[in-house]
Amino acid sequence: xxxxxxxxxxxxxxxxxxxxxxxxxxxxxxxxxxxxxxxxxxxxxxxxxxxxxxxxxxxxxxxxxxxxxxxxxxxxxxxxxxxxxxxxxxxxxxxxxxxxxxxxxxxxxxxxxxxxxxxxxxxxxxxxxxxxxxxxxxxxxxxxxxxxxxxxxxxxxxxxxxxxxxxxxxxxxxxxxxxxxxxxxxxxxxxxxxxxxxxxxxxxxxxxxxxxxxxxxxxxxxxxxxxxxxxxxxxxxxxxxxxxxxxxxxxxxxxxxxxxxxxxxxxxxxxxxxxxxxxxxxxxxxxxxxxxxxxxxxxxx
Numbered sequence: 137x138x139x140x141x142x143x144x145x146x147x148x149x150x151x152x153x154x155x156x157x158x159x160x161x162x163x164x165x166x167x168x169x170x171x172x173x174x175x176x177x178x179x180x181x182x183x184x185x186x187x188x189x190x191x192x193x194x195x196x197x198x199x200x201x202x203x204x205x206x207x208x209x210x211x212x213x214x215x216x217x218x219x220x221x222x223x224x225x226x227x228x229x230x231x232x233x234x235x236x237x238x239x240x241x242x243x244x245x246x247x248x249x250x251x252x253x254x255x256x257x258x259x260x261x262x263x264x265x266x267x268x269x270x271x272x273x274x275x276x277x278x279x280x281x282x283x284x285x286x287x288x289x290x291x292x293x294x295x296x297x298x299x300x301x302x303x304x305x306x307x308x309x310x311x312x313x314x315x316x317x318x319x320x321x322x323x324x325x326x327x328x329x330x331x332x333x334x335x336x337x338x339x340x341x342x343x344x345x346x347x348x349x350x351x352x353x354x355x356x357x358x359x360x361x362x363x364x365x366x367x368x369x370x371x372x373x374x375x376x377x378x379x380x381x382x383x384x385x386x387x388x389x390x391x392x393x394x395x396x397x398x399x400x401x402x403x404x405x406x407x408x409x410x411x412x413x414x415x416x417x418x419x420x421x422x423x424x425x426x427x428x429x430x431x432x433x434x435x436x437x
Contacts, residue, residue, distance in 0.1 A: 137153055137155060137156040137157075137268065137269045137270070137271065138156065138157055138158075138159065138268050138269070138270045138271070139153070139156050139157070139158045139159070139270075139271045139272075139273075140158075140159050140260055140270060140271070140272045140273060140274055141158075141159075141160060141161075141272065141273030141274060141400075141403075142158050142159075142160035142247070142254055142256075143243075143273055143400070144173075144242075144243060144246070144400075144410055144413075145273045145399050145400030145401070145403070145410070145413050146158060146160070146271070146273045146399070146400070147243065147246035147247060147250060148180065148183070148184060148246065148410070148413055148414075148417075149271050149273075149399055149413070149417055150246075150249075150250040150253060150254070151183075151184045151185075151246060151249050151250055152183060152184070152417060153271075156253065156271070157253050157254075157255065158250060158253055158254040158255065159254075159255050159258040159259075159260060160254060160255065160256050160257075160258060161257070161258065161259040161260070162256070162257070163256050163257055164247070164254075164256045172313070172325065172327050172329075172334050172336065173237070173238060173242070173410070174193065174235040174236070174237055174329075174409075175188060175235060175236040175237070175238070175409065175410060175411050176235065176236070176409060176411045177236060177411060178190070178236045179411065179414055180238075180410055180411060180413070180414055181236065181238060183414055184246060184249070185249075186238060186239065186242065186245050186246075187239075188236040188237060188238055189236065189237050190234065190235075190236055191234070191235055191236070191237055191311045191329075192232055192233070192234055192235075192311060193232065193233055193234075193235050193311045193312065193313060194232045194310075194311065194312050194313075195229070195230040195231070195232070195233075195312070195313045195314075195315070196230060196312075196313075196314050196315070196354065197210060197227060197230060197314070197315045197317065198314050198315065198316055198353075198354040199317060199318065200318065201353075203354065205230070206227055206228050206230055210227065210317045211224070211225065211227055211228055211317075213317040213318070213319055214227045214315060214317040214324065215227075216319070217317065217319055217324050217338060218296055218324050218338060218373075218374040219294065219296060219374050219375070219376040220294060220296065220376065221294065221376050223376060223377060226315075227315045227317065230315075235311075237311075237329055237330075240332065260274075260282070261282070268395070269395045269397070269424055270394075270395060270396045270397065271397050271399050271420060272390075272396050272397065272398055272399065272403055273398075273399055273400040273402065273403045274402075274403055275372055275402035275403065275405070276293070276378075276383070276386065276398070276402065276403060276404070276405040277293040277295075277405075279390070279396075279398075279403070280386070283390060283394060283396065285385075285386050285389055292378070293375075293378060293405070294375070294376040294378075295371075295372055295373070295374065295375045295376065296338055296373050296374040296375075297338075297369060297370065297371050297372075297373050298336055298337060298338060298369070298370050298373025298374060299322075299336070299337045299338075299367065299368070299369050299370075300334065300335070300336055300337075300367070300368050300369075300370060301334075301335040301337070301346075301364065301366075301367045302332060302333065302334055302335075302364070302365040302366050302367075303332075303333040303335070303348075303362040303363060303364050303365060304331060304332065304333070304362060304363050304365055305328060305331045305332070305333050305357070305361060305362050306331070306361055306362070306363075307331075308328060308330065308331040309330050309331060310328055310330075311327075311328065311329055311330070312327065312328045312355065313325060313326070313327040313328075314326050314327075314354045314355065316351075321347070321350060322337040322338055322346055323335055323336065323337045323346070323350075323351050324336060324337065324338060326351050326355075328355065333355075333362055335348075335351055336373075338373070338374075348362075372402050375401070375402065375405060375407065377405075377406070377407075378405055383404070383405055383406065387404060391423055395424075397420040397423060397424065399413065399416055399417065399420065400413060400416075404416070
C-alpha cells in the first residue's frame with residue numbers, strides 16, 4: 137500500500153497501516169499543523185497511542201466592540217469572509233462544548249512513529265496506471281490533473297488561503313474561541329488552547345494591516361500578555377462545497393477504476409473533522425477487501 141501525503145490524515149493512516157509507505161511532496165521541515173485542531177472524542181488519540189486531554193471550550197462572536205449572539209447577517213458575513221460564498225459555518229454554534237485536544241507536537245509524534253516509511257520531497261506525477269493500492273490525501277482539484285474525470289464537466293473548486301499566527305499566552309490555561317465576522321478585519325477566528333493563542337486570518341494581502349490589539353481585546357488581553365511564536369500561510373485553508381453528485385462520483389471512480397482511495401478533507405472535498413478520518417479509514421479497508429474480491433472474480437471469468 138502507498139499513502140500519498142504526510143499531513144495529519146496521511147500520517148494517521150500510516151500509523152494504522154504499518155506496512156504502508158508514505159510519499160510527501162514537501163520536506164519534513166515543512167510538515168506542521170498550526171491551525172486550530174480539536175477533536176470530538178479521544179478515539180484518534182487512542183488509535184495512534186497518543187493521549188488526548190479532555191477540555192471544555194467556550195465560544196463567542198465579537199462584533200465591533202461587544203459580544204453578540206449569532207444571527208443571519210453575521211453568519212453570512214463570516215461565511216463570505218472564509219469561503220467567498222454563503223454556507224453554514226461553525227459560527228452558528230456558540231454554546232460551550234466538551235472537546236479533546238492533542239499535544240502541540242502531535243504531528244511530530246506521528247512522524248516519529250512512521251519516520252522510516254516516509255519519503256520526503258517525493259512528488260507524484262502520474263497515478264492512473266499504478267499497480268498498488270493507494271490512499272491519497274491529494275486535494276481533489278489537484279487529483280483531477282493527475283487522473284482526469286472525462287464523464288462529467290470539470291467542477292469549479294473554491295478555496296481560501298489562510299494565514300495562521302501563533303502566540304504564547306503568559307499564565308494561561310483556558311480554552312476559548314472568538315469569531316470575527318467583521319469584513320473589514322482579516323482575522324476570522326482566534327482561539328486560546330491552554331497557553332497557546334492561534335489566530336487565523338484570510339489572505340493578509342487583501343488588508344492594510346493586522347491588528348493584534350484588536351484580536352486580543354475580546355479576550356481581555358493586551359500585547360504584553362503574549363509573545364509571538366510563528367506565522368505560516370496555508371494554501372488550502374477554507375473550502376467551499378462542490379456539487380455533491382460530482383464529488384461522490386469522482387471518489388467512486390478513483391477507487392473502482394484505479395484502486396485510489398481518497399482520505400481527508402481536501403481529498404474528499406468536504407468539511408470534516410479529523411475524527412471522521414478514522415471512520416473513513418474503516419470504510420476504505422472494507423472497500424479494498426471488496427474491490428480485491430471483485431477483481432479476483434473477474435479474472436476467473
